[in-house]
Amino acid sequence: MYVMGQSTATCVCVYRFAGWTPDCNMILRMHTWFSATATSALILPDRPVDAASGMAWQNREKMPLHWTSLRSARWKSAFIAVFLVLLAVVTWFTPPGAVEAHNVLHHLNFLPLMMAGMLFGWRGAAWALLFAAFVQAPTIVRHSGRWPLDAQDQIVELSIFGVAGLIAGFLSDRERVQRMRVEATKVELEHVYTELRQKIDQMKKTERLSAAGQLAASLAHEIRNPLASISGAAGILKRGHASLANQDECLGILDKESQRLNKLLTNFLDFARPRLPRYQRIQAAALIDSVATLARHAAVLHEVELFLDLSPGLTEMECDAEQLKQVLLNLIINAVQATEGRGAVLVRGYRVQNRLHIDICDEGCGIPSDQEEKIFDPFFTTKESGTGLGLAIAANIIEQHGGLLTSARNPDKGMTFRIDLPLERPLKPGETSVVQ
Numbered sequence: 001m002y003v004m005g006q007s008t009a010t011c012v013c014v015y016r017f018a019g020w021t022p023d024c025n026m027i028l029r030m031h032t033w034f035s036a037t038a039t040s041a042l043i044l045p046d047r048p049v050d051a052a053s054g055m056a057w058q059n060r061e062k063m064p065l066h067w068t069s070l071r072s073a074r075w076k077s078a079f080i081a082v083f084l085v086l087l088a089v090v091t092w093f094t095p096p097g098a099v100e101a102h103n104v105l106h107h108l109n110f111l112p113l114m115m116a117g118m119l120f121g122w123r124g125a126a127w128a129l130l131f132a133a134f135v136q137a138p139t140i141v142r143h144s145g146r147w148p149l150d151a152q153d154q155i156v157e158l159s160i161f162g163v164a165g166l167i168a169g170f171l172s173d174r175e176r177v178q179r180m181r182v183e184a185t186k187v188e189l190e191h192v193y194t195e196l197r198q199k200i201d202q203m204k205k206t207e208r209l210s211a212a213g214q215l216a217a218s219l220a221h222e223i224r225n226p227l228a229s230i231s232g233a234a235g236i237l238k239r240g241h242a243s244l245a246n247q248d249e250c251l252g253i254l255d256k257e258s259q260r261l262n263k264l265l266t267n268f269l270d271f272a273r274p275r276l277p278r279y280q281r282i283q284a285a286a287l288i289d290s291v292a293t294l295a296r297h298a299a300v301l302h303e304v305e306l307f308l309d310l311s312p313g314l315t316e317m318e319c320d321a322e323q324l325k326q327v328l329l330n331l332i333i334n335a336v337q338a339t340e341g342r343g344a345v346l347v348r349g350y351r352v353q354n355r356l357h358i359d360i361c362d363e364g365c366g367i368p369s370d371q372e373e374k375i376f377d378p379f380f381t382t383k384e385s386g387t388g389l390g391l392a393i394a395a396n397i398i399e400q401h402g403g404l405l406t407s408a409r410n411p412d413k414g415m416t417f418r419i420d421l422p423l424e425r426p427l428k429p430g431e432t433s434v435v436q
Contacts, residue, residue: 076119080128083112088135091154096147106157109136113165121176122169129162223264226257233257264389277320277400279425284356285314287321288349291328295336304339306332311350318425319401327394327405331360331417334390338364338415351423355403358419366415367407375407402426 091105109132116128136154144151233250236242242250292308299306328347335345343363350357367375376395391405398405403421410416 073120076115077124080112080116080119081131083115084109084128084132085135087112088132088139091136091139092142096143096150099150102150102153106154109158110161110164113161114168117165117167117169118172120169121173122166125162125165125169129158129165132158132162223261226261226264229253229257275323277323277397279318279320281316281318282321283314284317284349284423285310287324288328288347288358291325291332292347295329295332298333299336299345302336302339303342304336305344306336307344307346309346309348313351314349314356315351315423317356317421317423319421320397323397324401324421327397327419328358328360330390330394331419335360335362335364335415335417338362338366340364354423356419356421356423358421359416360418361410361414361416363410363414366409366413369409372407372409376405 087105087108091102094101094105096102113125113128113132117125120127136158140151140154143154230253233253236246236250288310289308292306296306332345332347339345339362345363346359346361348359348361376391395405398419398421401421402425403419406418406420408416408418
C-alpha cells in the first residue's frame with residue numbers, strides 16, 4: 001500500500017510539473033491503476049524462468065488445443081467483447097452531465113481488459129484494448145468538442161487499464177508456460193516410472209528363474225551322491241556273491257541313503273513351499289526356555305554347556321510357536337555342533353522397543369569371511385552330513401513372520417546368529433489389527 005501511494009503521489013507531481021492539475025477523480029484513477037497492477041502481480045506470481053524460456057514473453061509456446069478448450073475460449077472472448085460493447089453503448093447513451101456515472105463506466109473498462117490479459121495473455125489484452133478503443137471511439141469523438149475533459153479522462157483510463165492488462169498478460173503467459181512445463185515433466189516422470197516398474201518386474205522374473213535353475217542344479221548334485229551309494233550297494237547284492245557281513249553292510253547303506261534322500265527332499269519341499277504361519281499369542285520367555293530344555297540333551301552329549309539369559313522385560317508375542325521352535329532348535333543344535341571340545345553356547349533373549357531379539361552365540365571355528373554371504377543360500381553347508389537347507393528354511397520362516405535372521409562373527413571366536421522378530425503379527429495392506 002505504501003508503494004502504491006508513493007507511485008500515485010509521483011504521478012501527481014509529474015502532471016503538475018507539466019502544467020496540468022489533476023482533479024480528485026484523476027488521482028483516484030491513478031491509485032486504481034497502481035492497485036490493479038499490484039493485484040495482478042500478486043495473482044500471477046513471478047516464477048523463475050531460465051534464459052531458454054524467454055520465448056514465453058513472445059507467447060510462442062502454444063498449449064495443445066482441444067475442441068472443448070477451444071469452445072470455452074470462444075465463449076470467454078465473446079463475453080469480453082460483449083462486455084466492452086455494452087460499456088460503449090451505455091456510455092454513449094449516458095448524459096454528458098452525469099459525471100459520476102461516466103466515472104463508474106470508465107472504471108469498468110478495467111474488468112474486461114484485465115480478464116483478457118489473464119485469460120489470453122498479452123496478445124489478448126492488446127486485441128481487447130484495440131477493440132475497446134474502436135467501440136469507444138464514437139463517444140470520445142463526440143465528447144472531444146463539447147466535453148474535452150471527459151474525452152481526455154476516457155483516453156487516459158483506457159491507456160492505463162490497457163497497460164495493466166498487458167502486464168497481467170505477460171505474467172499470465174509466464175505462469176501458463178511454467179504450468180505446461182510442470183505438466184510435461186509430470187507426464188515424462190509417469191512414463192519413466194512405468195518403464196522402471198516394468199524393468200523391475202522383468203528383473204524379478206529373471207531372478208526367480210535363475211534361482212530356480214540354481215536350486216535345481218544344487219538339488220541334482222545333492223541327490224547324485226546318495227544315488228551312487230544306493231546303486232553300488234544294489235549292484236553288490238544283485239551279483240549274489242557277497243558274504244552275510246557285506247549283505248548287512250549293503251542293506252545298511254541302502255537304508256541310510258534312502259533316509260538321507262527322504263530328508264533331503266522333505267527339507268527341499270519345506271524350503272520351496274513353506275507353510276504359512278499360524279499365529280497365536282505365546283509367552284516369549286516360555287518358548288525360548290522350552291527349546292533350550294530340548295537342546296540340553298544334545299549339548300550334554302557334545303560336552304557343551306548351554307546358558308540361558310532371558311531379560312525380565314520379555315512379554316507376550318504373536319507368532320507361529322511350532323515354526324519358531326523349529327528355527328530356534330535348528331540354530332542351537334548348529335551352535336552346539338560347531339563348538340569344538342568343551343565350550344559354551346549362550347542363548348540370550350531381550351526386547352528392543354516393540355521387537356524381540358534372540359541371540360545364539362557359540363565358541364566354534366566360525367565361518368570363513370569369503371563364505372559369510374552364502375550361509376543362507378540353499379544347499380550351502382560346511383558339514384559333511386548336512387543338507388544345506390536348515391539355515392535357508394530358518395531364514396524363510398523368520399522372513400514370513402516379518403523378521404530378519406542375521407549372522408556375525410564374534411570378536412574372539414565363534415558366530416552369533418540373531419533373530420529379530422516383531423512382537424505383533426505384521427499386517428497386510430488394508431488389514432487392521434485385532435486390537436483395533
